[in-house]
Amino acid sequence: MHSRGKRKREAAPAAPEKAPKVVRIGLLGRGTVGSAFVVELEELAEQILKDLRIELKLVGALRRSEGDFDEILGESDVIVELMGGRHPAGDYVEAALRQRRHVVTANKQLVAHSGQALSRVAAENEVHFRYEAAIAGTVPIIPILRGHLLVTHIERVIGIVNGTTNFVLEEMANEGLTFGEAVRRAQELGFAEPDPTEDINGEDAAAKMAILSRLAFGSDVSFADVDFEGIEKVDPDDLGYAKEFGLALKLLGTAERRGRSLSVRVFPCFVSNKHPLAGVHGPFNAVTIDAPAVEQITMSGPGAGARATASIVLNDVVAVAGGRPQIDYFGASQSLDIDNAGQRSCFYIHMIVADQPGVLARVAEQLSEHAISIESAVQRGLGDQARLMLVTHECDEKAFWEALLDIAKLGVTRSDPRAIRVREQA
Amino acid sequence: MHSRGKRKREAAPAAPEKAPKVVRIGLLGRGTVGSAFVVELEELAEQILKDLRIELKLVGALRRSEGDFDEILGESDVIVELMGGRHPAGDYVEAALRQRRHVVTANKQLVAHSGQALSRVAAENEVHFRYEAAIAGTVPIIPILRGHLLVTHIERVIGIVNGTTNFVLEEMANEGLTFGEAVRRAQELGFAEPDPTEDINGEDAAAKMAILSRLAFGSDVSFADVDFEGIEKVDPDDLGYAKEFGLALKLLGTAERRGRSLSVRVFPCFVSNKHPLAGVHGPFNAVTIDAPAVEQITMSGPGAGARATASIVLNDVVAVAGGRPQIDYFGASQSLDIDNAGQRSCFYIHMIVADQPGVLARVAEQLSEHAISIESAVQRGLGDQARLMLVTHECDEKAFWEALLDIAKLGVTRSDPRAIRVREQA
Numbered sequence: 083m084h085s086r087g088k089r090k091r092e093a094a095p096a097a098p099e100k101a102p103k104v105v106r107i108g109l110l111g112r113g114t115v116g117s118a119f120v121v122e123l124e125e126l127a128e129q130i131l132k133d134l135r136i137e138l139k140l141v142g143a144l145r146r147s148e149g150d151f152d153e154i155l156g157e158s159d160v161i162v163e164l165m166g167g168r169h170p171a172g173d174y175v176e177a178a179l180r181q182r183r184h185v186v187t188a189n190k191q192l193v194a195h196s197g198q199a200l201s202r203v204a205a206e207n208e209v210h211f212r213y214e215a216a217i218a219g220t221v222p223i224i225p226i227l228r229g230h231l232l233v234t235h236i237e238r239v240i241g242i243v244n245g246t247t248n249f250v251l252e253e254m255a256n257e258g259l260t261f262g263e264a265v266r267r268a269q270e271l272g273f274a275e276p277d278p279t280e281d282i283n284g285e286d287a288a289a290k291m292a293i294l295s296r297l298a299f300g301s302d303v304s305f306a307d308v309d310f311e312g313i314e315k316v317d318p319d320d321l322g323y324a325k326e327f328g329l330a331l332k333l334l335g336t337a338e339r340r341g342r343s344l345s346v347r348v349f350p351c352f353v354s355n356k357h358p359l360a361g362v363h364g365p366f367n368a369v370t371i372d373a374p375a376v377e378q379i380t381m382s383g384p385g386a387g388a389r390a391t392a393s394i395v396l397n398d399v400v401a402v403a404g405g406r407p408q409i410d411y412f413g414a415s416q417s418l419d420i421d422n423a424g425q426r427s428c429f430y431i432h433m434i435v436a437d438q439p440g441v442l443a444r445v446a447e448q449l450s451e452h453a454i455s456i457e458s459a460v461q462r463g464l465g466d467q468a469r470l471m472l473v474t475h476e477c478d479e480k481a482f483w484e485a486l487l488d489i490a491k492l493g494v495t496r497s498d499p500r501a502i503r504v505r506e507q508a
Numbered sequence: 509m510h511s512r513g514k515r516k517r518e519a520a521p522a523a524p525e526k527a528p529k530v531v532r533i534g535l536l537g538r539g540t541v542g543s544a545f546v547v548e549l550e551e552l553a554e555q556i557l558k559d560l561r562i563e564l565k566l567v568g569a570l571r572r573s574e575g576d577f578d579e580i581l582g583e584s585d586v587i588v589e590l591m592g593g594r595h596p597a598g599d600y601v602e603a604a605l606r607q608r609r610h611v612v613t614a615n616k617q618l619v620a621h622s623g624q625a626l627s628r629v630a631a632e633n634e635v636h637f638r639y640e641a642a643i644a645g646t647v648p649i650i651p652i653l654r655g656h657l658l659v660t661h662i663e664r665v666i667g668i669v670n671g672t673t674n675f676v677l678e679e680m681a682n683e684g685l686t687f688g689e690a691v692r693r694a695q696e697l698g699f700a701e702p703d704p705t706e707d708i709n710g711e712d713a714a715a716k717m718a719i720l721s722r723l724a725f726g727s728d729v730s731f732a733d734v735d736f737e738g739i740e741k742v743d744p745d746d747l748g749y750a751k752e753f754g755l756a757l758k759l760l761g762t763a764e765r766r767g768r769s770l771s772v773r774v775f776p777c778f779v780s781n782k783h784p785l786a787g788v789h790g791p792f793n794a795v796t797i798d799a800p801a802v803e804q805i806t807m808s809g810p811g812a813g814a815r816a817t818a819s820i821v822l823n824d825v826v827a828v829a830g831g832r833p834q835i836d837y838f839g840a841s842q843s844l845d846i847d848n849a850g851q852r853s854c855f856y857i858h859m860i861v862a863d864q865p866g867v868l869a870r871v872a873e874q875l876s877e878h879a880i881s882i883e884s885a886v887q888r889g890l891g892d893q894a895r896l897m898l899v900t901h902e903c904d905e906k907a908f909w910e911a912l913l914d915i916a917k918l919g920v921t922r923s924d925p926r927a928i929r930v931r932e933q934a
Contacts, residue, residue, distance in 0.1 A: 126659050126661075129661075220805055222656040225652065226648050229651050229655075229823070229832070232827075233560075233826050235552075300559075375815055376646040376820070377646070377809070377810045377816060378809065379648070379808070381648075381807045383803070383804065383805035384804070390801065392801075393802050394656070400658055401658075406655070
């Protein structure tokens with residue numbers, strides 16, 4: 083190795099001291115993330131003062147049973163909203179923006195539902211509305227989409243934006259747990275909330291995909307535009323058999339542009355083990371951006387956790403305090419139609435079948451009548467437990483669901499066929 | 509799936525037209541990347557004008573045999589330097605900054621050797637010196653380190669920052685090619701230059717790690733501070749056997765802080781298949797950032813390619829034109845000592861040995877005398893072709909190299925033992 087041993091550095095000459103800029107912070111919410119924010123702030127305040135000449139001061143905190151919003155607002159330059167939920171957080175945030183206070187939030191429900199309107203209020207009042215921590219945990223989305231790739235024409239954004247479901251699916255695949263067992267383990271480890279409904283049914287991911295799509299395509303997308311399904315129906319069997327096909331199951335959020343229209347969806351999907359998202363483990367989040375000019379950029383990081391969220395929120399506060407410009411979806415706005423119809427996909431099908439000759443032939447015939455061809459088929463087991471697993475070539479999704487209904491009517495299956503999308507290409 | 513069908517968007521009301529800001533670009537270098545930049549600019553100029561009200565105008569281009577620098581400088585607001593190499597590019601860049609022109613470059617040699625000084629000249633003249641495309645291809649490093657994680661305490665940055673070597677190592681591992689064959693294939697596919705010396709010997713990666721370290725740790729690191737070795741000595745055998753251990757070979761750049769000191773190195777290293785960098789394929793680059801507050805963030809994207817580089821350069825030009833602040837390592841500056849000594853690592857050892865009893869025992873004894881213990885050992889083959897492969901537990905690197913010399917002296921090996929570092933933890 084070309085080595086030159088140890089080298090001592092002279093300390094850089096101290097910069098001429100200028101008076102620090104004092105920035106007063108009002109905190110809304112003192113739960114897990116709020117408390118982590120206070121700790122992070124205390125730990126880094128001195129360093130920030132030294133390096134950036136910014137003095138961050140916490141002037142007040144609003145809890146459910148303590149503190150007065152108007153009083154805190156009056157004393158603050160920046161409001162940090164970590165209450166979560168749309169109400170009353172949304173009213174506080176809007177009031178703060180109208181009083182020309184910058185706002186930093188990690189509240190995905192609020193940003194997904196009202197982000198567009200709140201950003202407009204912020205712009206009118208010439209203050210910041212920043213929400214990096216609301217999208218994909220620590221994964222740096224906004225500086226990439228609205229900075230690094232601002233003038234790059236983006237075709238597709240695919241994300242694992244819910245850490246709970248990623249953890250649950252991986253536990254089912256690796257440990258053979260049932261869905262219920264995996265959810266309980268996630269709760270024990272703090273990766274799932276006591277009521278994990280919104281994670282499990284895809285609603286949380288849908289909210290984040292709405293925000294992501296707005297940022298990536300500069301187009302107005304709200305939560306109601308996103309089609310979503312969750313992972314409740316996934317069976318450990320599916321995961322076991324999928325391993326044989328070299329596939330990993332992920333809850334994907336996809337936002338894809340075709341011409342003047344945009345589809346935004348969330349659904350469980352098998353991805354090839356070579357796909358960059360297949361290697362995203364545990365409660366991590368990741369986002370892949372496809373753009374012809376830069377091919378494919380992938381970013382991953384922890385999806386949640388109080389300290390990580392607090393850290394990203396603090397970086398947003400420093401961006402505000404340091405006079406960075408607001409980077410948002412305004413200024414490069416397109417109007418794409420939202421169109422989630424007319425999609426094509428490959429599918430995996432699982433069915434328990436009558437153990438009699440000709441079942442595969444009859445299923446294949448039904449698929450063929452809907453112009454769907456089979457890529458691979460595996461039959462396992464005997465008697466009442468005989469299972470048939472298929473993977474189709476890419477087909478029209480609407481035709482596929484119709485074919486599946488027709489297959490159920492054949493009288494050769496002992497259970498409703500289950501189907502999961504498959505994404506083999508990157 | 510919760511679906512609501514197709515939704516038509518009303519076009520957003522047109523923003524009141526303001527006069528566009530005209531930004532004149534002088535281009536230095538009209539090679540592959542320079543030409544790609546011109547194409548990218550032509551393709552996106554209209555969109556940029558429409559969305560951002562910025563009119564980008566190419567006023568002149570300097571080629572080896574054509575154009576006059578002073579004339580181009582006189583007519584430009586921004587100089588885009590895509591000549592490559594330190595001379596004469598460095599003189600042009602410095603002259604441009606002193607004449608208060610912004611500069612955007614993709615020139616890693618220049619930024620690694622003179623980036624610190626040039627950034628200072630830029631700051632004195634209140635202009636931008638931007639070089640995102642010079643570090644890790646399309647991987648967005650600067651906005652992450654100097655924005656998203658600006659106040660996050662970073663412990664470690666590990667990168668695959670040379671696409672040529674990543675491609676070569678992967679071809680050797682997957683296709684069983686020799687080093688020479690893999691390099692030729694990389695050249696045929698345009699992933700290696702006609703003279704790939706600086707890629708292969710680690711020099712290119714070392715230059716990029718110097719820049720990356722400066723950005724991550726806000727400390728003065730130059731090319732001369734980086735210890736590096738290349739991949740010239742890697743043998744297809746090593747890659748074959750390593751597969752058995754579940755390892756992938758990568759040329760890693762590492763920048764790690766320990767207290768007040770920083771080590772910055774480049775070396776071939778086996779990483780566990782579960783490491784986020786193991787899944788970085790072909791000529792891609794990737795960077796992993798470890799910081800206690802956010803655990804681990806990983807980003808990957810194409811490492812080179814004229815169009816991708818041009819696209820990132822154009823985004824930098826737009827950042828300048830749009831009045832974004834310069835984000836650089838100044839303003840959060842530490843002085844860490846560079847200390848590449850005292851490192852610890854696990855090692856893989858390969859040796860061709862005399863096929864006689866007691867060889868493993870004698871090798872193990874030598875290692876043991878240097879306080880190095882063996883994690884696993886495999887012996888293969890017979891007679892003159894008997895091979896012994898070992899993986900050690902973590903040990904002091906200096907002690908390891910001494911032990912290896914002592915082993916060579918034992919007279920039981922038929923070739924010099926080869927050793928490669930192993931990184932099993934993330």
